[in-house]
Amino acid sequence: MSLPHASDPSAVFSGAVKRAPAARLGVQVVHDLVAMIVTGSVAAGQLLPPEGELAAHFGVSRTVIRESVKRLEEKGMVTVGQGRGTEVSSSSEWNILDKVVISTMIENDQTLGILDELAVVRSELESAMSAAVATNRSPADLEEIRESLEAMRRASDNPEVFPEADKDFHSLIMSKSGNALAKAIARTLVQRASDNQRFHGAPGPDAYALTLQEHALVLDAIEAGDPDKASAAMRDHITRAWERRKLPRDA
Structure with missing residues (x-):
């Protein structure tokens, strides 16, 4: 930067x-x-x-x-x-x-590009946690994650509910990973960024459908017990989701 x-x-x-x-x-x-x-x-x-x-x-x-x-x-x-x-x-x-530091940096994202950096850090943290879940998941864990994805599907036509269901899916994966430090850092980054409209951006009409597809790939990899695929699926999702909604620097 x-x-x-x-x-x-x-x-x-x-x-x-x-x-x-x-x-x-x-x-x-x-x-x-x-x-x-x-x-x-x-x-x-x-x-x-x-x-x-x-x-x-x-x-x-x-x-x-x-x-x-x-x-x-x-x-x-x-x-x-x-x-x-x-x-x-x-x-x-x-x-x-x-x-105060990170919130002020995000306020000045038009010139600093801090949200791009935040997306990279978040994707690395959550991809590592997804890999851990794929390695150690239990049948009960899988059932909870499936239900979380189903809750997103049920809310896919409700812009008031879908973002919270999306957040719940990520939070569940992080909790199941058992990595408390990575979860705390990732959640802190997202909470600070969520106060700024540039973080939410303009995702477009297909955002919910694409998000569901990408989350389903994360679940598939976790069900298969494949940490590499789970890691890649989560990293790709966070990267693509940010690219879909990010605003131009001068917006």
Whole structure:
């Protein structure tokens, strides 16, 4: 992921319209600072403007700025050096799974393309979990997965219900895998992305039918006890589903 580079971080703040104090909260200050960093308005290696300048820009007290910078430091986005100032950290140091960080990155997907990266990571995690289910599934597991797919079929003409049935199918596969860490990461990524309309995109009129076909291939591979096919089927499904619904970067 490439980020634009800012030559003068102070200019980002000094040229902007000051906000009224009553309209700014510490949470919003943190969000705005995170946005400036993830979009490259203030680039890695640069120093944030002094505390007083930030306080004037956001229309808040120095105490709010101080606390906001601490939150940034906890997220791995800045390093505070005694007598040196607050330096923006490289993106490799960021806590990407932090709610504010990943949500703000997704808000700026038009330029960052973070949702493309999210689809890749999610497909790898869920494909591994599907392979684990194919290896270790029990007759009871198979019955639950079949019923989950059938619930999707019953909801295929109901746009209010089908997305939840789709989500339930994925959640069931992840739970049956026994990989709690992979499940937690995958679910966190999807939950954060689901708040942004670009994640849902414009899937097209055939999306539900194609999704059912792809899920059926996952089930077939799990029933056959073939981890390689189960892994490939889930990876292909997540990749294709994202390609079907993704919007152009400039949309």
